[in-house]
Amino acid sequence: MESTAAPASVFLEREGAAESADSIPWYLTAVLFASAAVIVGITWDISWHRTIGRDTLFTPAHLLVYAGGLAAGLSCGWLALKTTFSGTGAEVGRSVRLWGFRAPLGAWVAIWGAIAMLASAPLDDWWHNAYGLDVEILSPPHVVLALGIYAIQVGALLMALAWHNRASETGRRKLAWAYVFSAAMLILSVSVLLMEYTFPNQMHGATFHRVMAAVFPVLLFAIGRAGQMRWPATCAALVYTGVSLATMWVLPLFPGEPMLAPILRPVTHMQPSEFPLLLIAPAIVVDLLLRRHSAPGEVPERALTDWGTAAVGGVAFVGIFGAIQWYFADFMLSEGARNYFFQGDTWGYTSAPGAWQYEFWHGGQFLTGEFSAAGFAAAAWWALPIAFVSARAGLWLGNWWLRVRR
Template sequence: MGLVTATVERSDTATSAGVPWYLWTAALAVTSAYVGGYWDISWHRSIGRDTFWTAPHLAIYACGVLAGVSSGYLILTATFGRSSSLKPVSVRMWGLSGPLGAFISVWGGVAMLASAPFDNWWHNAYGLDVRIISPPHMVLAAGFFAIEIGSVMLLLAFMNRASDDTRRALRWLFLYVGGTWVAESLLLKLEYILRPAMHSALFYLIVATGTVFILAAVAVASARRWACTIMAAVYTAFGLGFLWILPLIPAEPKLGPVYNQVTHFVPWEFPLLVIVPAAVFDIILQQTTRWRPLTRAFVAGLPFLVVFVAVQWPFANFLMSPAARNWLFGAAYMDYGTRPTSSYARFVFFPSETATQFWVRMSLAAVMSVLMTWIGIHAGRAMQRVRR
């Protein structure tokens, strides 16, 4: 296995760090999809639905093309290359050979590209909706997450076979891709984690679902200190970058009704403070490596939720205050379709849940946080064994 790995690194390396070009391309693909997805939401909030050939759409679908090209290259090389060093570390599928992650990414690329005409037809048939959760968007999301998982599996296979120097470089790239996975999962939930919802238990239940799993799985698989903090930092850096850069770009509505005059791109809100509980999560995971997964899930999953509530709840109060209505925190940005009578425009929280609803949902959030951590730990351990 070591000889095979060395051959792969020497023949397919594009950088002095020993990272092959197709792994950089996989990371670029998931970045393109996330940037395009966030920008597309801002486009809808600032301009409305435009033509299909907008820059955000091109960035989104470039993900499918990039993933298809890089993964297709790996599959064709492993299948038909007579001296391909990938053959011994490939899986067979439909008469073809290649890394498992490449097959997953190819499927994701096909799904993403297939969603394009579906989305266009959907809007022509049912109107110019701006909902994130719609059938064509779910096909698109399924394709993207397949590419995300495929990229993770591809990086894992190379990282787990690599020498120490190359492994360090691959581990950083692996954590970056994990960070985009966290960011994309929260992007998909944007409609349910609005600022006015931050004092509801449902908000914390939705955030805990999926997010904690990704952090735990990637952290355990990477075996790197502060892995969760690094991934949360990637999410935070993207969020702050969009918040501060998009308002510098001119834009104006093309659809109505227009309730707010918009002269520039409207970004989403200040990123969630997940970096704080992620750091606590890291500390606990570092101190409990020899513990049983279920016990570890309890002592790491519950504190994640408690710390997140402790920092996000008061920060939500701040975001509702006039002190946050500036370029730094971005609370004053409203899309053209935000009604003046809405909770969002009036800077008030959604009507409170009943005490019973609140504690039932918060209990579910605690259970979900522990469950996601437990599944993530098991997934991370399995990911450490990926070689193909």
């Protein structure tokens, strides 16, 4: 007689699906907390440098960053030990083997990020003692720290994706928000890395538009393609905006004064970061484009669809996002933005006051001197092919994200 028993893989899949549908596991919650803690801590640390200047290993901002690194490292380390030595068949089946141990792919990435982050702390302390304040954001210790932070963000995203993709219909509704939150923290991390390019004074320059076209379409299209909900890219952009605004509004409530020369302007409270990028508008367009060609979380059958979607989406991103940020930059340099809500005209104590605060900066590699429409167009048109490549890469990445199960 032929056996009617289902293959073991079917039972593993059913067990994994049932477990996914019940609740978000505590270790995924811990990693999501870590992803938020490290980037909010970094934003706080940048404000600390702009306001106070003097730095020690155990400032409150650093402690929040370390807490995030420890939460990711300890929770994922526990998960690796548990899966290796006492994991169920389903847990072992959805894990990745490394050096004799087993854990989900996202957990391994987060563990590596936690090790890199915590290793960078004493290196950064030594760097400051030897050379003083950082002249640039990306000093050698900060490069190690940044790699660790992004590894935790990617690890959290991969863990959320694995649970999201294995979930039943009921569980997917809850896990979709875990995925969206992890994606939003990744957007926030990238925006912090690019902050030297995103002052309102730079938004009439071609470099700003090219950099934005290279970075954000890949994120928005990947998030939109892999999200199994109606508006994944839009929701991620909303969460990014909400967290950014919260930190921007909370930091100035606390007093702070410079403690390291040269002090070139009076500062009495913690200086916030810039108003968040207006990514909600292009995110809506991305979601609408993806819904037109495929259902949420579904890969279209024809590859040509992705090429066409990327072409339309790249042009839409450059046109819509570029136009919105262009006019918003005009407002941010006006008196109307110099209030608590928009936090316009906020500068660190090392920036000497001057007319430059209220002017667009047109100097640089591609634009020199006063603004020239012809010069801007000659340099900025490159944003279109860059956005096309970025959007196509995002769709490819999103298709891969949809297959993440471990």
